Amino acid sequence: MPTPSPARKHTFTVVSNDEIADGIFSLVISAPELARAIKPGQFVNIAVPGNAMSLLRVPLSYESADPEAGTVTIWYAVVGDGTRRLSQMGAGSTSDLLGPGGHGWTVPEGCGRALLVAGGIGVPPVLCLARELASAGIAFDVCLGSATAGKLAGVEDFKRLGAASVSICTDDGSEGHCGFCTDPASELLAQGGYGYVATCGPEPMMAKVAAASADAGVPCEASLERMMSCGFGACATCAVETTGGMKGACMCGPVFDAKEVVW
Numbered sequence: 325m326p327t328p329s330p331a332r333k334h335t336f337t338v339v340s341n342d343e344i345a346d347g348i349f350s351l352v353i354s355a356p357e358l359a360r361a362i363k364p365g366q367f368v369n370i371a372v373p374g375n376a377m378s379l380l381r382v383p384l385s386y387e388s389a390d391p392e393a394g395t396v397t398i399w400y401a402v403v404g405d406g407t408r409r410l411s412q413m414g415a416g417s418t419s420d421l422l423g424p425g426g427h428g429w430t431v432p433e434g435c436g437r438a439l440l441v442a443g444g445i446g447v448p449p450v451l452c453l454a455r456e457l458a459s460a461g462i463a464f465d466v467c468l469g470s471a472t473a474g475k476l477a478g479v480e481d482f483k484r485l486g487a488a489s490v491s492i493c494t495d496d497g498s499e500g501h502c503g504f505c506t507d508p509a510s511e512l513l514a515q516g517g518y519g520y521v522a523t524c525g526p527e528p529m530m531a532k533v534a535a536a537s538a539d540a541g542v543p544c545e546a547s548l549e550r551m552m553s554c555g556f557g558a559c560a561t562c563a564v565e566t567t568g569g570m571k572g573a574c575m576c577g578p579v580f581d582a583k584e585v586v587w
């Protein structure tokens with residue numbers, strides 16, 4: 325895999341920052357150079373104002389980029405102090421970010437049909453990939469998992485992009501199938517016909533998707549989350565155990581060949 329060019333610092337202005345599902349926000353930022361450079365599966369590392377004691381940036385994938393408008397859209401869940409402060413940035417506020425970071429998805433040449441499996445806030449980088457598949461004319465099925473209906477995001481977006489099927493699973497049965505999205509994913513894989521699988525979400529979910537893909541003989545990539553203190557290869561907080569030794573998710577990932585990851 326080619327070494328990515330180092331992430332650059334970009335200043336950005338918030339265009340909008342709205343809650344789109346329970347505790348999940350869609351942040352649109354104006355950052356024209358970033359919008360032209362970023363690729364599906366890459367991430368940005370945002371400096372969020374409002375806490376002089378916190379030097380840590382917040383690493384986030386992106387959901388879409390509009391190079392003509394110069395905007396990048398990010399979906400994030402509010403889980404702690406950094407994302408809470410991010411949710412308080414209104415239109416017109418400014419800050420800076422490092423990006424684009426890491427490697428994105430690598431869809432194999434000649435893939436005619438892909439399976440996309442996303443759980444929780446793993447949806448944005450997978451939705452971003454779906455846009456690319458749709459514009460390349462590659463068919464795709466989607467399996468989405470969420471704790472509950474109120475936290476589901478992206479269902480209509482995947483449908484609008486022309487997904488061949490969208491299977492919804494919730495842990496509490498409040499929408500779609502009651503259970504994990506690994507169930508329909510395994511059933512679809514067993515039916516055959518896929519040339520590629522992409523997954524992002526909780527690690528046990530991705531481990532199951534990786535195993536089902538390996539059983540079906542289909543290449544699978546997984547986007548991993550790690551704590552990221554620097555985001556550019558200097559601190560080792562983002563280490564991932566792989567068959568080739570420890571690798572930093574910020575530079576060698578966040579998207580990994582699922583067979584390479586020691587789950």
Ligand SMILES: Cc1cc2nc3c(=O)[nH]c(=O)nc-3n(C[C@H](O)[C@H](O)[C@H](O)COP(=O)(O)OP(=O)(O)OC[C@H]3O[C@@H](n4cnc5c(N)ncnc54)[C@H](O)[C@@H]3O)c2cc1C
Binds near residue numbers: 367384403407448
């Ligand atoms: C490459 C990458 C892409 C990501 N993309 C998205 C995205 O598109 N949308 C989204 O909502 N989240 C995404 N995350 C996770 C996001 O970075 C964390 O939720 C965020 O950093 C939490 O910060 P906080 O200050 O709000 O919470 P904290 O107060 O720091 O922590 C709250 C909780 O979140 C956990 N946490 C903190 N940092 C991370 C982290 N980097 N990864 C996983 N868990 C963490 C902590 O262990 C704790 O349980 C991504 C993470 C990585 C590494």
Ligand code: FES
Binds near residue numbers: 559
């Ligand atoms: S976050 Fe510092 S090395 Fe990856």
